[in-house]
Amino acid sequence: MDESTRRLVPLARAESLRLLGTVPFGRVVFSRQALPAITPVTHVVDAGAIVIRGPGAPPVVPLAHDRAETVVAYEADVIDPLARIGWSVVVVGAARLVTDPRLLVRYEALLPRWVAEPEDQLIRITPELVTGYRFVNDNAVDAAVDAVPT
Amino acid sequence: MDESTRRLVPLARAESLRLLGTVPFGRVVFSRQALPAITPVTHVVDAGAIVIRGPGAPPVVPLAHDRAETVVAYEADVIDPLARIGWSVVVVGAARLVTDPRLLVRYEALLPRWVAEPEDQLIRITPELVTGYRFVNDNAVDAAVDAVPT
Numbered sequence: 509m510d511e512s513t514r515r516l517v518p519l520a521r522a523e524s525l526r527l528l529g530t531v532p533f534g535r536v537v538f539s540r541q542a543l544p545a546i547t548p549v550t551h552v553v554d555a556g557a558i559v560i561r562g563p564g565a566p567p568v569v570p571l572a573h574d575r576a577e578t579v580v581a582y583e584a585d586v587i588d589p590l591a592r593i594g595w596s597v598v599v600v601g602a603a604r605l606v607t608d609p610r611l612l613v614r615y616e617a618l619l620p621r622w623v624a625e626p627e628d629q630l631i632r633i634t635p636e637l638v639t640g641y642r643f644v645n646d647n648a649v650d651a652a653v654d655a656v657p658t
Numbered sequence: 659m660d661e662s663t664r665r666l667v668p669l670a671r672a673e674s675l676r677l678l679g680t681v682p683f684g685r686v687v688f689s690r691q692a693l694p695a696i697t698p699v700t701h702v703v704d705a706g707a708i709v710i711r712g713p714g715a716p717p718v719v720p721l722a723h724d725r726a727e728t729v730v731a732y733e734a735d736v737i738d739p740l741a742r743i744g745w746s747v748v749v750v751g752a753a754r755l756v757t758d759p760r761l762l763v764r765y766e767a768l769l770p771r772w773v774a775e776p777e778d779q780l781i782r783i784t785p786e787l788v789t790g791y792r793f794v795n796d797n798a799v800d801a802a803v804d805a806v807p808t
Contacts (some may be wrong), residue, residue, distance in 0.1 A: 512803075515771040516713050532739040537687050537694040543787075544731040545692065548746045550739060561790065563666050569716040579688075585781040589682040589700060592772050596698045613677060622742050623664040637693075641713065643772060 514592070515647040523638030524597040526648065527584075529553035532585030536560055538569050538602070551584070552618045558633040559581055559606065561619040562617075568629055571643050577602045578592060582633055597640040599633060606630040664742070674747040674790030679703035684734030685792075686710055686783075688719050701734070702768045708732055708749060708783040709756065712770040717778055718786070719753050727752045732783055737793070747790040749783060752759040756780040 521529070528534070533550045545568075549562035560582070562568035571579055580603040587594035606612055615630045622628075669677070678684070683700045698717075699712035710732070712718035719730055730753045737744035756762055765780045 514771070516787075528801065533737060535685060535696065535733060535735075537696045539689075539694065543729060543750055544689065546687045546696065546731050546748055548733070548735050548737055550742070563793065579693060581696050583685060583696040583698070585685075585698050587683060587698055592700070598696055600693055600695075619665070620742065625667050635753050641686040643713065646734065 515644045515646065517642040517644050517649065518596065519597070519640030521638040524557070524599075524638045526595050526598070527586075527636065528558065531584050531586060534582055534649045536569060536633075537561065537581040537583065538578060538603075540570060546643075550619050551621070552615070554615075554618075556635070557636045559615050559619065559632065560631050561622070561628065563599065569631055571603070571605055571631075574605055574607050577604045578647055579603070580633060581601060589594060591645065591646050595640060595642045596617050597638070599635040600637040601634045602636070603631050606632050609623070641647070662781055665796065667794050669745065669747070669792060671788040672735070674749075674758050674788045675703060675706070675785065677790065678708065678747050678749070680733050681736060684710075686719060686781075687731040688728060688753075690720060691759055700721030700769050700772070701796065702765070703731070704733045704765075706785070708751075708785065708792075709765050710773070710781050710783065711765070711779070712763065712773045717767075719781055721753070721755055722779075724755055727754045729753070730783060741795065741797050743793050745790060745792045747788070749785040750787040751784045752786070753781050753783045756782050774803040 535546050535548050537546045547559040550561045582599045585596035685698050687696045699710040701710045732749045735746035
């Protein structure tokens with residue numbers, strides 16, 4: 509057994525956001541009708557915020573109107589499930605629809621659609637809490653996990 | 659542009675649980691101090707329930723005592739982020755600590771530890787709501803995504 513060589517290493521905020529920027533997708537977490545909900549989406553990290561785009565229907569994150577905001581969590585990871593090494597980053601912050609026409613053009617280009625749905629949304633998450641862990645096995649070479657996009 | 663050939667195909671409950679059983683890990687979603695929280699964990703599907711094991715500290719899902727239960731969501735997916743095809747399954751249900759000594763022995767064997775932490779927990783989720791989608795591109799051969807463990 510090599511369990512004694514396994515550790516969780518907390519990551520600093522900057523390193524967590526950097527890792528988030530190295531992968532193209534994650535999962536957004538929110539409450540829907542008082543139940544926990546989660547949906548996989550694609551993302552880009554832009555000017556310190558996370559912009560997400562998900563499957564069009566149902567809406568990715570329920571927002572009552574164009575200027576509403578709601579607190580969500582956003583998680584991305586690169587994990588080798590057999591070796592149990594890799595990293596996971598979680599951001600908690602306010603989510604809002606992207607409505608600025610210039611930003612819409614920018615993010616439309618960076619984040620391709622998942623499906624042919626006109627109701628498709630672009631959502632911007634402002635990171636408030638940022639936490640990250642690296643799952644390390646001191647007996648294994650785990651640096652290579654960084655390079656694997658999923 | 660091939661967007662017009664992209665579709666979300668809802669999956670039946672049985673097919674969703676079957677797909678969940680084909681992968682070794684996912685993410686558990688819950689509320690912590692009124693904020694959405696998410697942690698990657700390993701899982702097995704056993705007798706219709708999902709048994710999860712996560713990094714030992716902090717506790718994977720906050721449960722006040724050995725017989726407490728709390729509603730969580732559990733998500734697993736296999737997604738090719740570049741082709742934007744694959745599947746995602748979400749289960750919502752009650753989570754409880756596994757305390758039965760026979761089941762503990764069984765799941766200890768099926769789910770290796772992530773880290774050397776004695777406070778490590780095994781948690782059983784009873785699926786109530788089960789939803790799943792397949793992300794399809796009719797122009798692409800996406801059956802192969804089933805076979806990719808991550």
